[in-house]
Amino acid sequence: MNRDLTITDIRLTPVLVADPPLLNTQGVHQPHTPRLIVEVVTADGSTGLGETYGDTKYLELARPLADRLTGRRADDLNRLFSEAGRTAVDASRISGRVDAGGLRGVQTADKLRLSVLSAFEVACLDALGKSLGLPVHTLLGGKVRDTVEYSAYLFYRRAHHPEGVTAQEDDWGAALDPAGVVEQARRFKERYGFTSFKLKGGVFPPDEEIAAVRALADAFPGHPLRLDPNGAWSVETSLKVAGELGSLLEYLEDPTLGTPGMAEVAARAGVPLATNMCVTTFAEIEEAFTRNAVQIVLSDHHYWGGLRNTQHLAAICRTFGVGVSMHSNTHLGISLAAMTHVAATVPGLRHACDSHYPWQSEDVLTERLRFDDGAVRVSDAPGLGVELDRDRLALLHRRWLDDDGSLRDRDDAAAMRVTDPDWTTPPMPRW
Structure with missing residues (x-):
């Protein structure tokens, strides 16, 4: 079997996924949440899947990282981190703090890189497992x-x-x-x-x-x-x-x-x-x-x-x-x-x-x-043991393409303002 694990292509597909009106201290979930689907394709025909946050700042970092990883091997996992570290982060995309979706704290370039890197690592492990016939575990x-x-x-x-x-x-x-x-x-x-x-x-x-x-x-x-x-x-x-x-x-x-x-x-x-x-x-x-x-x-x-x-x-x-x-x-x-x-x-x-x-x-x-x-x-099938439905992926990506940009960055406070225009993110501690 030819097990050439050279990465020949990385496909990035942002999607918008339906999200119910769940409440948290920041407000209510918006009707759709952005996610990013990563596909790592290797020379032996294996395709690995990964997933992470899909807000625009993650997508903007994922694109240059995908370019840096193409041509490298999917099993060269340690190099993922060094390549991610060399990928520049637009300082204007770092908000200082993140206060959405249960994530709160200081937003840094390194944290942003790790969130993007996670999807590439999972996709590489999935591709490697499929190539070798072994589950990720x-x-x-x-x-x-x-x-x-x-x-x-x-x-x-x-x-x-x-x-x-x-x-x-x-x-x-x-x-x-x-x-x-x-x-x-x-x-x-x-x-x-x-x-x-x-x-x-x-x-x-x-x-x-x-x-x-x-x-x-x-x-x-x-x-x-x-x-x-x-x-x-x-x-x-x-x-x-x-x-x-x-x-x-x-x-x-x-x-x-x-x-x-x-x-x-x-x-x-x-x-x-x-x-x-x-x-x-x-x-x-x-x-x-x-x-x-x-x-x-x-x-x-x-x-x-x-x-x-x-x-x-x-x-x-x-x-x-x-x-x-x-x-x-x-x-x-x-x-x-x-x-x-x-x-x-x-x-x-x-x-x-x-x-x-x-x-x-x-x-x-x-x-x-x-x-x-x-x-x-726990699946014992090769890789993650899951298969991508391209029709469903295309449908959720079309929703992302058709969006006017208001849903491409999660903002629970914005969802609250639909019914209460005066809503502001509560100061912490709230009680």
């Missing part, structure tokens, strides 16, 4: 589990996007109070078999969200529960919520902003704290771990720079006795497959991973990945 050293457990990701949500906004409808309905949250959780359990539940908080005053968690505990006794207000609370409010909910929570995720605040809450709360906000790079680990600010890190291979960096992070967490699981943002099946492969290789993964995938009604794959008993089975 084998390329990462081998799986230690055959299924990966995921948690039901609960959101306060509206029944519909605002009138006049073109959006794909669904049958979930509104969830704006404890009863609505419990009903949403019940449907998640019936449809997908989830046995743990995470509520996106920071939307309503803390007492209302405390009531929602208590209602979940009453409806699903013994099921692990998490609450994530995306840093919307002060230290004192965080301590109040922790005191009210106590042992009902498996963990409290990013109740307040910054490592110093998290360390203070961790020292006084008696509830494990998780983060995907104050530890998002290797440089941020030392302060957070030495101050015992977090007990669980929620990795996201998109902004850690890929699957191998996720394994490196997990190894550091094990060294310090810190738990590890996975964060999620709006994503398609390529990313879910990549998450599942790397999660299958991580020893001691004791917390169900997050995933938005059940909320996504659209995909670019020929067959959607399935949740059975709240878990995804």
